[in-house]
Amino acid sequence: MIKDPRAPEPLNWNTFAQGLWKENPVFVMLLGLCPVLAVTNTAMNALAMGLATTFVLVCSGVLVSLLRKVIPKQVRIASYIIIIATFVTIADYAIQAISLDLYKALGAFIQLIVVNCIILGRAEAYASKNTVTHALVNALGMGAGFTFALLCLGVVREILGSGSLFGADLFGPAFQPWAVFVLPPGGFFVLAFWLFLFSVVRKRRQKTQIIEEEVRDAA
Amino acid sequence: MQPDSLSFIFLNAFIINNFVLAMFLGLCPFLGVSGKLKTAWNMGLAVIFVMLVSSVCSYLINLLLVRYNLEFLRLICYIAVIASAVQLVEMVMKKFSPTMFRSLGIFLPLITTNCAILGLALFQTNRSYNFTQCLAFSLGAGAGFTLALMLMAGLREKLELADVPDVALGAALSLMLAGMLSLAFMGFAGLGG
Helix, strand or coil: CCCCCCCCCCCCHHHHHCCCCCCCCCCCCCCCHHHHHHCCCCHHHHHHHHHHHHHHHHHHHHHHHHCCCCCCHHHHHHHHHHHHHHHHHHHHHHHHHHCHHHHHHHHHHCHHHHHCHHHHHHHHHCHHHCCHHHHHHHHHHHHHHHHHHHHHHHHHHHHHHHCEECCEECCCCCCCCCHHHCCHHHHHHHHHHHHHHHHHHHHHHHHHHHHHHHHHHHC | CCCCCHHHHHHHHHHHCCCCCCCCCCHHHHHHCCCCHHHHHHHHHHHHHHHHHHHHHHHHHHHHHHHCCCHHHHHHHHHHHHHHHHHHHHHHHHHHCHHHHHHHHHHCHHHHHCHHHHHHHHHHHHCCCCHHHHHHHHHHHHHHHHHHHHHHHHHHHHHCCCCCCCCCCCHHHHHHHHHHHHHHHHCCHHHHC
16 A cells, blocks of 8 residues: 555544454464463463553654654664663563562563564554654554454463463363463464464455445446 | 583473474564475574574673673663674675575564574573583574474475365464474473473
């Protein structure tokens, strides 16, 4: 899509919602898969990781957008990485201060938010070309989409793998947990299952669209 | 085997806790460059080299940072080191093998944002390995990454001829394969004791 960069698109629901569904970073663009698979063995970890990533995404988006006329084109990627690394360090120390258990459960993956391609991708593709409010809203949407995807995996893996949800027991002692779902292979399988489901939905939607068009043409 | 012996550290990073299949690090190139065996092999070599260089550099930088109580700058320094190491590999490869350079395409500069490399630097700091242990760890991790990439590429080359339902084509199928490989690699967990 080619747009005139001088005419800013109006700020609307779409700015926020495209990250949630149409351009969902995980299910559609397959970005940032490492944390998606690594920390989703419980729903709580998934939620914390999603919020931490959203924080970094929003802060770095706003700062990149503010500085978009100051940063020279040649060194922009390096500057973005430094900005992102700064906010990740803040998030890292904040989580350590809030809950040490959570910090231990997430391990090195908080610091690895730096190399999450979603954040650099948004900084390069959106925040560096749009106004601060646009960047803020868009980053919030992307963060929400990422958190949603993490929760999708985390909830399924925790229910099947340990028979609980957010730490609360669901099925009682008779339930035999499928341990494989909290282990690494389970992550791959659950994500593959979600992708499969989404592609079925998308295929079906395309088909109905084509049929509707044919009906309209015939009429 | 002693848990801090060199051979154990190597084996641990190589197969028991394989970076890709057990720790989910470096999945983007794992799914992106595993189409052909030849490209996968070149990518693996590039990653091993970047890992070695950045492991040595980050070990030295960490010594310096600890000495001056500047640990909070660790992340920023590591990223800068990795970015320069990737730049170095890019220049060397462009000079000596332009065809290989072209076949890797965008994935070469993207090694910078490969979490396996930053992960390696962070893990070796967390586990406070000494210099030789760092070397063994980075070699093992690089070899493990290459092994996983080659296995995946071999499987996908065969799979091109198979007849699969079209909704499962692409990423979903690759992830299913990765899951099965990961299951197989769990069998090595007993080696660690």
